[in-house]
Amino acid sequence: DGGITQSPKYLFRKEGQNVTLSCEQNLNHDAMYWYRQDPGQGLRLIYYSQIVNDFQKGDIAEGYSVSREKKESFPLTVTSAQKNPTAFYLCASSFGNNEKLFFGSGTQLSVL
Amino acid sequence: GQNIDQPTEMTATEGAIVQINCTYQTSGFNGLFWYQQHAGEAPTFLSYNVLDGLEEKGRFSSFLSRSKGYSYLLLKELQMKDSASYLCAVSDASGGSYIPTFGRGTSLIVHP
Numbered sequence: 001d002g003g004i005t006q007s008p009k010y011l012f013r014k015e016g017q018n019v020t021l022s023c024e025q026n027l028n029h030d031a032m033y034w035y036r037q038d039p040g041q042g043l044r045l046i047y048y049s050q051i052v053n054d055f056q057k058g059d060i061a062e063g064y065s066v067s068r069e070k071k072e073s074f075p076l077t078v079t080s081a082q083k084n085p086t087a088f089y090l091c092a093s094s095f096g097n098n099e100k101l102f103f104g105s106g107t108q109l110s111v112l
Numbered sequence: 113g114q115n116i117d118q119p120t121e122m123t124a125t126e127g128a129i130v131q132i133n134c135t136y137q138t139s140g141f142n143g144l145f146w147y148q149q150h151a152g153e154a155p156t157f158l159s160y161n162v163l164d165g166l167e168e169k170g171r172f173s174s175f176l177s178r179s180k181g182y183s184y185l186l187l188k189e190l191q192m193k194d195s196a197s198y199l200c201a202v203s204d205a206s207g208g209s210y211i212p213t214f215g216r217g218t219s220l221i222v223h224p
Contacts, residue, residue: 033211040120042199042214043155056209090154097210098143098203103154 002027006091006104012112021076021107023091030096032074037088086110116215118200123221132185132218134200142205146174146185149197195222
């Protein structure tokens with residue numbers, strides 16, 4: 001079955017630690033996105049990529065980094081510079097601009 | 113930039129009809145999406161409107177008025193499983209990227 005897979009489902013980060021969230025899709029989508037969701041808030045865009053080896057900052061990119069070395073994969077690293085990382089992180093993909101998004105099942109990140 | 117406004121929470125009775133409104137302000141409107149998100153799960157696509165009017169899809173319909181910057185999602189014959197958060201997202205072409213911006217979501221609680 002085609003789909004978009006995020007792992008892990010739950011992740012804990014220690015002070016000063018970088019952690020990486022995985023996102024893989026086999027839908028042959030060109031565009032991939034990372035959103036952050038806090039309780040009572042909408043989805044806020046962290047980074048997006050419309051093509052391999054290219055990505056753009058979203059509204060809240062500070063403290064995060066991404067790579068897009070393969071079409072199928074768009075990992076997100078939450079760095080130690082992100083002082084409030086506790087949130088639900090959602091990865092999404094689409095065929096292209098202005099197309100509906102397909103979401104992964106999310107990763108809940110918490111700070112120890 | 114964009115400003116997207118939805119009610120925070122709504123309640124309704126099983127079998128009834130409920131209308132969830134979304135108003136937006138954007139300089140380069142290029143479409144509006146509705147997504148459903150159950151607690152702790154990924155959002156799933158419900159509808160897309162780019163032209164004025166009503167789009168009907170089973171129990172769910174979505175309406176758009178571009179001149180008024182207004183959309184609504186209409187849910188008929190409510191079922192308990194419709195209890196979820198409903199996210200309005202607007203695609204803006206002004207920056208050239210068409211990346212959708214999400215509202216805060218409306219939490220719908222369906223009572224027996």
